[in-house]
Amino acid sequence: xxxxxxxxxxxxxxxxxxxxxxxxxxxxxxxxxxxxxxxxxxxxxxxxxxxxxxxxxxxxxxxxxxxxxxxxxxxxxxxxxxxxxxxxxxxxxxxxxxxxxxxxxxxxxxxxxxxxxxxxxxxxxxxxxxxxxxxxxxxxxxxxxxxxxxxxxxxxxxxxxxxxxxxxxxxxxxxxxxxxxxxxxxxxxxxxxxxxxxxxxxxxxxxxxxxxxxxxxxxxxxxxxxxxxxxxxxxxxxxxxxxxxxxxxxxxxxxxxxxxxxxxxxxxxx
Amino acid sequence: xxxxxxxxxxxxxxxxxxxxxxxxxxxxxxxxxxxxxxxxxxxxxxxxxxxxxxxxxxxxxxxxxxxxxxxxxxxxxxxxxxxxxxxxxxxxxxxxxxxxxxxxxxxxxxxxxxxxxxxxxxxxxxxxxxxxxxxxxxxxxxxxxxxxxxxxxxxxxxxxxxxxxxxxxxxxxxxxxxxxxxxxxxxxxxxxxxxxxxxxxxxxxxxxxxxxxxxxxxxxxxxxxxxxxxxxxxxxxxxxxxxxxxxxxxxxxxxxxxxxxxxxxxxxxx
Numbered sequence: 239x240x241x242x243x244x245x246x247x248x249x250x251x252x253x254x255x256x257x258x259x260x261x262x263x264x265x266x267x268x269x270x271x272x273x274x275x276x277x278x279x280x281x282x283x284x285x286x287x288x289x290x291x292x293x294x295x296x297x298x299x300x301x302x303x304x305x306x307x308x309x310x311x312x313x314x315x316x317x318x319x320x321x322x323x324x325x326x327x328x329x330x331x332x333x334x335x336x337x338x339x340x341x342x343x344x345x346x347x348x349x350x351x352x353x354x355x356x357x358x359x360x361x362x363x364x365x366x367x368x369x370x371x372x373x374x375x376x377x378x379x380x381x382x383x384x385x386x387x388x389x390x391x392x393x394x395x396x397x398x399x400x401x402x403x404x405x406x407x408x409x410x411x412x413x414x415x416x417x418x419x420x421x422x423x424x425x426x427x428x429x430x431x432x433x434x435x436x437x438x439x440x441x442x443x444x445x446x447x448x449x450x451x452x453x454x455x456x457x458x459x460x461x462x463x464x465x466x467x468x469x470x471x472x473x474x475x476x477x478x479x480x481x482x483x484x485x486x487x488x489x490x491x492x493x494x495x496x497x498x499x500x501x502x503x504x505x506x507x508x
Numbered sequence: 509x510x511x512x513x514x515x516x517x518x519x520x521x522x523x524x525x526x527x528x529x530x531x532x533x534x535x536x537x538x539x540x541x542x543x544x545x546x547x548x549x550x551x552x553x554x555x556x557x558x559x560x561x562x563x564x565x566x567x568x569x570x571x572x573x574x575x576x577x578x579x580x581x582x583x584x585x586x587x588x589x590x591x592x593x594x595x596x597x598x599x600x601x602x603x604x605x606x607x608x609x610x611x612x613x614x615x616x617x618x619x620x621x622x623x624x625x626x627x628x629x630x631x632x633x634x635x636x637x638x639x640x641x642x643x644x645x646x647x648x649x650x651x652x653x654x655x656x657x658x659x660x661x662x663x664x665x666x667x668x669x670x671x672x673x674x675x676x677x678x679x680x681x682x683x684x685x686x687x688x689x690x691x692x693x694x695x696x697x698x699x700x701x702x703x704x705x706x707x708x709x710x711x712x713x714x715x716x717x718x719x720x721x722x723x724x725x726x727x728x729x730x731x732x733x734x735x736x737x738x739x740x741x742x743x744x745x746x747x748x749x750x751x752x753x754x755x756x757x758x759x760x761x762x763x764x765x766x767x768x769x770x771x772x773x774x775x776x777x778x
Binding site for chain 2 (some may be wrong): 240244247250251252253254255256257258278279280283297299300431432455456457459463464465483484485486487488490491493494495497498499500501503
């Protein structure tokens with residue numbers, strides 16, 4: 239018998255999305271946020287941070303693939319990759335599908351990684367790969383490093399609270415310094431339908447420091463509105479250098495995802 | 509003060525989506541279904557049929573535009589249009605943006621039209637246009653007519669209950685007879701993520717009767733998963749004949765919307 243037991247996210251004050259839950263596997267108040275793992279009927283295991291869906295086993299591939307692959311297939315030779323956030327391991331999993339040399343992952347909250355390792359093996363198995371090096375520190379400080387990267391992927395929470403600095407002008411300036419001319423940065427930038435300010439902020443911020451900036455979209459059913467945006471940027475070219483086909487990404491999606499509905503173009507022109 | 513008063517749709521047994529409501533403007537059990545109109549905080553006025561979101565003022569443009577315009581811009585000269593369902597008037601509103609001669613709208617439930625006229629003027633104002641002729645009858649019977657159409661748009665509820673016949677092989681055969689070689693049919697085909705069988709049924713059904721069949725997608729935040737599919741078909745060509753730019757649709761969306769994520773391609777190949 240199914241029990242009337244639900245986890246519900248408030249997508250904003252007036253909209254909520256709920257999933258029927260089998261059990262509450264994990265709950266912890268870390269130094270930074272509340273971490274919960276639920277086992278749900280339809281979406282499988284779900285990681286929730288401060289009451290918001292981060293990943294569900296059923297639809298995480300859409301987000302992880304679309305944050306990672308457009309940048310990875312556009313770089314001429316991606317060897318050294320920096321992941322900002324990404325404590326569930328999903329973005330690292332996608333990046334490791336290429337012959338990379340090093341993957342530095344800067345996740346401020348080590349408890350997120352511990353929870354993912356314990357409950358989300360399909361994502362966190364990437365931490366077992368010797369090329370992945372984890373830094374538990376604020377990414378805003380990490381980017382003062384002298385290291386250079388080919389690709390930077392910003393898999394942060396939304397620009398509210400401790401992740402706000404990761405959408406700031408100074409952060410984009412510092413990220414720019416870590417990349418050479420062919421280097422590419424890609425960031426998630428929220429739902430243009432629910433929070434148009436997030437994509438506007440990322441788009442303008444990156445435009446201030448990179449020659450070519452490309453916003454694009456994917457479906458993610460458990461994120462507010464199901465419409466998710468990303469922005470990638472480089473001083474070089476954004477052209478497909480190699481093929482990649484996953485469960486979401488493929489040859490055609492690469493170009494099609496950057497064809498924006500008219501109302502989003504208007505948001506970016508404002 | 510906002511009251512804790514919600515309309516919630518069960519997207520399936522295990523997933524629900526709720527919107528905070530200001531007032532319940534209308535409720536009626538018609539011969540075919542339960543019709544409700546709510547005034548909601550975030551989505552504006554909302555029409556609900558048998559507990560499912562049909563249109564909300566805030567996001568209806570995505571669905572109406574994407575059901576209508578890909579077919580309308582692909583036809584060499586769309587003069588006579590048949591709308592199946594569409595009782596809220598939204599698809600007719602989009603079709604009337606072209607220099608059409610006649611729009612026949614076959615909505616089985618006259619109470620849906622009455623409710624839309626009373627509460628959703630932004631959609632139902634299309635019924636005031638002299639070119640729109642309403643037929644309150646079963647579309648499965650209507651398609652036995654001898655009339656010919658240039659474009660047929662199937663804006664039905666999902667293929668469950670009384671709308672099931674509108675996804676049947678016989679229906680597609682009859683629809684084919686109403687179109688000449690350049691004629692185009694487009695149908696909504698549900699969420700490929702939540703109900704992959706709906707798009708499979710529409711795609712295969714249309715393939716049995718038309719030479720060219722093209723599935724495509726759009727975002728619709730208040731529909732289950734936010735990922736919605738459509739299928740269009742013709743014996744002629746599916747090529748853009750004219751430009752149309754709306755709030756969602758534009759030059760690039762025409763082609764980009766038919767680039768399918770890999771998992772949907774797999775669903776259609778099965």
